[in-house]
Amino acid sequence: MKNKNGEIGKAKSRLTALEKVTGSAKYAAEYNVPDLLYGYIVNSSVTKGKITALDETAVRGIPGVVDVLSHNNRPSLPWFDVMYSDMDAPPGSPFKPFYDNEIKYDRQPIALVVADSFETARYAAAQLKVTYETEDFDVDLRKNLDDARDPSKGLATLIKPLPPSPKGDFAKAYGEAAATYDGDFRHGTEHHNPMEMHATTTVYEGEGKLTIYDKTQGTNNSQIYVSNVFGLSYSDVRVLAPYVGGSFGSGLRPQYQLFVCVMAALHLKRNVRVSLDRKQMYTFGHRPQTVMKARFGADAAGKVTAMHHKAVAETSRFEDYNEVVVNWGNILYPAQNTLLEYQLVPLDTYTPIDMRAPGGSTGMHAVETAMDALAYDLKIDPLEFRLRNYAERDVSEDKPFSSKELRECYRQGAEKFGWAERKPEPRSMKRGNRLVGYGMSSGIWDVIALPARAEAIFTKAGKFIVKSAVNDSGQGSYTVMTQIAAEQFGISTEEMTFEYGDSEHPLSPIQGGSYTTGVVGSAVKAACKVLKEELFKKAKRLKNSPFADSEEDAIYFRDGKIYAADDDTVFVNLTDIFQNEKEDKISVTKSNVPNPLKLKQYTRAAHSAAFVEVEVDEQLGTVNVTRAVTAVAAGNIINPKTARSQILGGMVWGISKALREETLTDFKTGRYVNPNLAEYHLPVHADIHDLDVIFVEEKDEIINELGAKGVGEIGLVSMAPAIANAIFHATGRRMTEFPIHFEDLVL
Amino acid sequence: MNNFNYLRADDTEHAVALIGKETNSRFLAGGTNLIDRWKYNLTHPDTLIDLANIEELHQITETENGGLRLGAMAGNADTAYHPLVKKRYPLLKNTILAGASAQIRNAATNGGNLMQRTRCYYYYDHESPCNKRNPGSGCPATEGHNRLHAVIGHSENCIATHPSDMCIALAALDAVVQVTGAEGNRSIPFTEFHRLPGNNPSKDNTLRPGELITSIDLPAEGFAENYSYLKLRDRNSYAFALVSVATGLRLKDSKIEKANIAVGGIAHKPWRVQEAEDFLKNKRPDRDNFAQAAEIIMDGAEGFEHNAFKIPLTKRAIIRNGMMALNPQETQRPGAGPSR
């Protein structure tokens, strides 16, 4: 009876589903506080240069306009870069909105018009007359590859490590290989396009005190940023983000609407809201343009011996954004001669920012294409080829895996998909006018460990409450945290209250990197454990306590009681504890502090295998992903339903990455030309067919308290390369540019 | 978005009178294009004249010559699902349903569909030069991103395309646009309604200032036996055509008696070439003949950096669509993608 409830592992719907589908869930731009002012941001219309004049006359003459803020009249601000740094800032000098008259990138924010209605602010903003002096700029990665250089090191490169040093002798091994592949790859810019656009509502509480509703992936991150930039004490800045309508990385750093909104609120001593429109959602971080080269060699027995993977990516001129693009191949496939390189080209754009599966979804395209090509060349089944190169140990770092059930992913995925039906020759499978192709790919994503804190509370009224500053941008963290906490006390999720998305709660890292479940979940579990110890201690001290002499292993918690492990009739009601208490609640706060020495000994990663069927109408150049199976090994799956949704979302994104989305840049004007959802093509229902997800059993006692690896990104990593490989099987053509379009197939 | 006056017209005469009187005024139909462009700062009307109350414009009625009159204010969805359209003009139904989204088709009207403007990125960016929006300012598309753009009938001043699906069927069906204005009523053959950019790309069509579209009239022949619409686009729904083809065939003794072929996504107007249709007359409806017709249709085509692929793609689409038209029951599906 001990695990009557067993909330961990239960397929639960999101606890916030009703609020979300009925519209009662409030997002950052929906807090209608009294006397609210509305700010609309004016963006630069040139890509580089200087503002020589701002004519505000027309704007200020419009009834309802309260103020115009720009570099000309902004309040004084700190000068040091460090004050603008946030928890996710890459090495460099963070962008400072309205700092001076310099234009660093196209559509940079340059002024804020504040008015008594959104419509007035937007209309007035269009009347601002700006004069510029323009300068030459470069936004084309491929034309500036000569400027490629190594990225600067910093905090970011600790979490997202630079490539390992070369190993063995690549040139020799490649020269001697029985089969080789040499390919050049190109990925364009992409933007996150969350449903909810970035917005901030700042409530001016009086002398230096602010309550801020922000669209962010880290309430503490926004809090620290605002406090530092505006010289406020942390305790005076409260940031709330209980609902976030998707972010995919765009909320990892405080975005400029937060800055200008807080600036206006402090300056005017009023409540202010600033929300971005869809076009403005293309004026900050993005997935960087990247070009890659992959040269792989294998011996006649089908072992990969040589591996060269080089990536050159775009960054801004002010920060060195980096991501892990080239490290994955050698973790997956144990080649002994490797050359892994990663460089940056600074361009006149905003700094890129992590976008779902940053680096991995880019790099794995080259790795898995090269692997696939070698398999065809050697006439070995692509799945068999990967099995022959299965890494029992991570040779790139010479470490064991903390756990790795990729082999089981291959086996179960292939079986469910029907991989055995595949005919080996390209162009050999047909359906009517269409060529049919089967393709597969491995996937890998690392498991990050970070500290986090949580508070666990039991009240006199018998309520359990757990608190963390973490937020939930839609993936189900709130539900999962509630499950983890409920499990500890043997109660249902409905009986557990999880309070989150508030910077006043115990510190949480920014939510991202697929680590939230493992990191914050472990803190939640740790806090609950300490609360249990505390409650048990108090239960023992009760008059006539049946547990006076019991040890912890002789009892368990269930339904608000402590039971004797061997006798259901012996128990203590937890609320009885308050007979001896002065307070009306018992509260403990606990950190989950990972042990770096232990963790460092292992390579910690989630794995996946994707199997994809495509139909290609070669005459017309249309591609449809008709079915796909992704098998995932990600440790303990806390909630199979929300986890499945994450993998499905990743698979849909894989379809998008391979076949649909791209931000088009006009290199002559420096401008993104399709900043809207009509022309930035995300997949629609008609693009999505039969998708299936398998979770493979995997135990991991190293990574964290929960043995949970996280599932936010792993579903995306393997999907796009599998599609490219399936198109090869269908057509005999290698797809090295994403997204793949008509022109890649009909020309 | 500026403040504006909002007026309602009681009947067509009233509408024409109001538009003549109010400066910088526009007719408002479904608003799905006009309001969109307004919010993008591309247009700033001072007065809107809503046509919603003009009852006769909403009607779909049979005409004396056996055709069908589609009121200018009849909705795109209502038109597609009208029993007579489904039965006699399934080509029109399919083109309408291949466009936009269910929500937009519900709001959009037939008159508005004809009048919708190009989706050229540079036209849509009010800060960019554009000869269509701001005559004489230049055309960045010729040297910029031109994947969506025209490969035929373009001029050095403008390489924009007309984005409509519905209009491709209307062109293929030999529809006639009925208009009324201060100077009375006119009938404009559909293929003469839209125009090529030439030296004056700001003008999309031959409607005179202040004229109101009252209906679009379909002739009796609807090609309900042998028709097909094929739309090629960047995703399977909710994207404008890169290339689309509407084909109607009249067959007799396994030969083509009449072939009407209109192509979308490649020019400033629905593209129809009489010589190609004449060529097909009395020929067998097979790949070779459609291929030769495709060559004639695309004669003189000239692509740009990102859209040259449209030329071979259009030819293949014309061939495939011709073959699909032989067997519409098997090949025509909602969404108008290529059949298996």
Ligand SMILES: Cc1cc2nc3c(=O)[nH]c(=O)nc-3n(C[C@H](O)[C@H](O)[C@H](O)COP(=O)(O)OP(=O)(O)OC[C@H]3O[C@@H](n4cnc5c(N)ncnc54)[C@H](O)[C@@H]3O)c2cc1C
């Ligand atoms: C995101 C999106 C995707 C779309 N995708 C497609 C697609 O794939 N295929 C496609 O074909 N279309 C597509 N459309 C366009 C859609 O079909 C048009 O917006 C719609 O048909 C316009 O009709 P409306 O009634 O809303 O016109 P309105 O916006 O009301 O009017 C458009 C113009 O026509 C004028 N006008 C309206 N009625 C008359 C009249 N009776 N006489 C004279 N002038 C008149 C107005 O003054 C205005 O200038 C899409 C639109 C959107 C927003």
